[in-house]
Amino acid sequence: MALTLRRGRTGDAAVLAAVHVAARRAAPMPDGVHPEHEVRAWLGGRLAQDEVWLAEEAGRTLGYARLTASWLDDLYVLPGAQGAGVGSALLARALARRPEGLCLWVFESNHPARAFYAARGFVELERTDGADNEEREPDVRMAWPGEDPARFWARLHAELADDVRVVTDDLARRARALSRASGRPFSASVQVSGENV
Structure with missing residues (x-):
C-alpha cells in the first residue's frame, strides 16, 4: 500500500x-x-x-x-x-x-x-x-x-488543580449565599476520600 x-x-x-x-x-x-x-x-x-x-x-x-x-x-x-x-x-x-x-x-x-x-x-x-x-x-x-512524561503529568496535575479550585470556589460562593439567605453559617467543606477540602 x-x-x-x-x-x-x-x-x-x-x-x-x-x-x-x-x-x-x-x-x-x-x-x-x-x-x-x-x-x-x-x-x-x-x-x-x-x-x-x-x-x-x-x-x-x-x-x-x-x-x-x-x-x-x-x-x-x-x-x-x-x-x-x-x-x-x-x-x-x-x-x-x-x-x-x-x-x-x-x-x-x-x-x-x-x-x-x-x-x-x-x-x-x-x-x-x-x-x-x-x-x-x-x-x-x-x-x-x-x-517528557514528567512535564506532561505536571501539566495535567495543574489542570486538575485548576478544576478543583473552580469547584471549591463555587462551593464557597454558594455557602456564602446560603448563609446570607438563612442568616446562619453554612460550611462549604466537602469530603473527598475521607479528607475535608
Whole structure:
C-alpha cells in the first residue's frame, strides 16, 4: 500500500464525514447521534479550525485524524482499511505533531481501539458513566505522556488543580449565599476520600 498523509482542506468535509460514519457503524461503539449531513457540516467547521490529517491511497481517503491543542479528537479508518497500518500512520503523525503529549476519549465498549492505543503507549486516566457525552455511554480518557512524561503529568496535575479550585470556589460562593439567605453559617467543606477540602 502506497499510503500518503496530507493536511485536510475545507473541501474535504464530505469524504471525512463518509469515513467517520462508516467507521463508527463498524466499530463496537454506540451509534452516532447525528446523521451524515450534520457530521459533514460539523467537520466543515472543524477543518477551518483544527489540524486534520488524511490518509490516502491512490487518491482515495482511507482515514483521518483530527487534533486540537492537546487532544486527539478523532481517528477514524474505513472498515476495509483497518489492520493495514492506516491508523498507525495517522497516530504516528499525531504523536509527532504533539511531542508534548496528548489525551483522547474512547468509548469503554470499543475494546479494539483501547487496545490499539494502549499498545502505542497510551494509559487510562479516568472512566466516566458517559453523562457528559452525546451518546450517554461510558467512556475512557487515555493519555500519551509525550517525550517528557514528567512535564506532561505536571501539566495535567495543574489542570486538575485548576478544576478543583473552580469547584471549591463555587462551593464557597454558594455557602456564602446560603448563609446570607438563612442568616446562619453554612460550611462549604466537602469530603473527598475521607479528607475535608
